[in-house]
Amino acid sequence: MIYTVGEMAKKLGVAASTLRYYDKEGLLPLVERSSSGIRMFRDEDYEWLLVISCLKKTGMSLKNIKEFIYLVMEGDSTIDKRLSLFIKQKEAMEKRMAELQETLDMLDFKCWYYRVAKEAGTTDILRDMPIEDIPEEYREIKYKLQNVDLQNDK
Amino acid sequence: MIYTVGEMAKKLGVAASTLRYYDKEGLLPLVERSSSGIRMFRDEDYEWLLVISCLKKTGMSLKNIKEFIYLVMEGDSTIDKRLSLFIKQKEAMEKRMAELQETLDMLDFKCWYYRVAKEAGTTDILRDMPIEDIPEEYREIKYKLQNVDLQNDK
DNA sequence: ATAAAAGTTAAAGTTAACTTTATGGTTTAA
DNA sequence: TTAAACCATAAAGTTAACTTTAACTTTTAT
Numbered sequence: 150m151i152y153t154v155g156e157m158a159k160k161l162g163v164a165a166s167t168l169r170y171y172d173k174e175g176l177l178p179l180v181e182r183s184s185s186g187i188r189m190f191r192d193e194d195y196e197w198l199l200v201i202s203c204l205k206k207t208g209m210s211l212k213n214i215k216e217f218i219y220l221v222m223e224g225d226s227t228i229d230k231r232l233s234l235f236i237k238q239k240e241a242m243e244k245r246m247a248e249l250q251e252t253l254d255m256l257d258f259k260c261w262y263y264r265v266a267k268e269a270g271t272t273d274i275l276r277d278m279p280i281e282d283i284p285e286e287y288r289e290i291k292y293k294l295q296n297v298d299l300q301n302d303k
Numbered sequence: 304m305i306y307t308v309g310e311m312a313k314k315l316g317v318a319a320s321t322l323r324y325y326d327k328e329g330l331l332p333l334v335e336r337s338s339s340g341i342r343m344f345r346d347e348d349y350e351w352l353l354v355i356s357c358l359k360k361t362g363m364s365l366k367n368i369k370e371f372i373y374l375v376m377e378g379d380s381t382i383d384k385r386l387s388l389f390i391k392q393k394e395a396m397e398k399r400m401a402e403l404q405e406t407l408d409m410l411d412f413k414c415w416y417y418r419v420a421k422e423a424g425t426t427d428i429l430r431d432m433p434i435e436d437i438p439e440e441y442r443e444i445k446y447k448l449q450n451v452d453l454q455n456d457k
Numbered sequence: 458a459t460a461a462a463a464g465t466t467a468a469a470g471t472t473a474a475c476t477t478t479a480t481g482g483t484t485t486a487a
Numbered sequence: 488t489t490a491a492a493c494c495a496t497a498a499a500g501t502t503a504a505c506t507t508t509a510a511c512t513t514t515t516a517t
Binding site for chain 4: 324
């Protein structure tokens with residue numbers, strides 16, 4: 150199968166201008182052209198674009214994705230570099246996900262907070278709530294949100 | 304405790320210009336000024352900034368964070384809106400985290416892929432590897448990366 | 458008393474990742 | 488065969504979230 154830029158864009162759910170932009174930025178050195186200069190995307194190119202999309206989701210910049218693509222094109226001599234690249238990216242993502250989990254805990258706490266406030270009709274009830282009345286799972290995150298770094302205060 | 308913009312920036316690990324920018328954008332309507340116009344951050348403002356930082360981590364835009372801040376300032380009449388806002392944000396985050404988990408699975412697969420390639424000295428071995436030789440946990444993600452949408456091909 | 462450090466604002470600059478526009482060539486369906 | 492729908496490029500515009508710069512004032516330390 151061969152696709153024009155518009156067809157491939159539709160298949161991927163992105164704008165055609167995005168694919169042209171990627172091409173201009175050197176992310177698609179493998180896409181061939183017809184004699185009249187029209188891009189002809191192949192299934193192989195589609196697979197590449199899926200990889201690009203995945204790497205983008207890991208938070209990798211187009212600049213780094215481009216570097217990776219050139220490593221692949223250089224052949225087997227760059228396997229080691231590619232492995233380190235993925236290990237590094239995986240570690241970065243694991244760190245990010247841990248952070249996000251903490252943020253999610255905060256949102257959980259806020260949802261509980263406003264459900265209680267809604268029932269009471271005011272947030273006052275929460276301002277004076279003794280620690281024992283706060284469900285245990287929210288105590289730590291509440292503390293974090295109020296942590297005024299006592300050690301560092303003069 | 305009272306902090307100048309530079310001290311607060313240090314405490315939060317951000318640039319002072321960032322705090323001035325937030326102020327300009329209306330995210331810090333609560334920070335008072337000295338008679339000569341210098342910002343005087345209080346512990347209460349620090350707590351606000353922690354909340355802003357958390358909301359930013361959930362992917363909320365400064366524009367939406369500002370809206371939230373104004374909801375809080377409007378008082379108890381907006382509790383319901385704030386609850387919906389957090390529920391919505393939590394759902395969005397849960398969705399994002401599920402996506403990230405898939406992306407992490409992809410990175411896992413890629414790490415395995417390049418560890419095998421490294422040992423063999425070439426990626427060729429992986430191109431022809433029968434499905435049975437691929438560890439089971441990677442088969443699904445490998446399929447996803449090659450999914451050429453056969454149904455939709457003419 | 459004065460120099461350095463830090464504060465102020467307004468306005469312009471930066472960056473990434475696109476998108477839009479202007480201008481023109483190519484394909485396709487009636 | 489011609490209009491509509493698509494393709495092409497180059498260059499300018501967009502957006503968010505800052506950062507930098509310029510010009511100036513205030514605070515702090517010696």
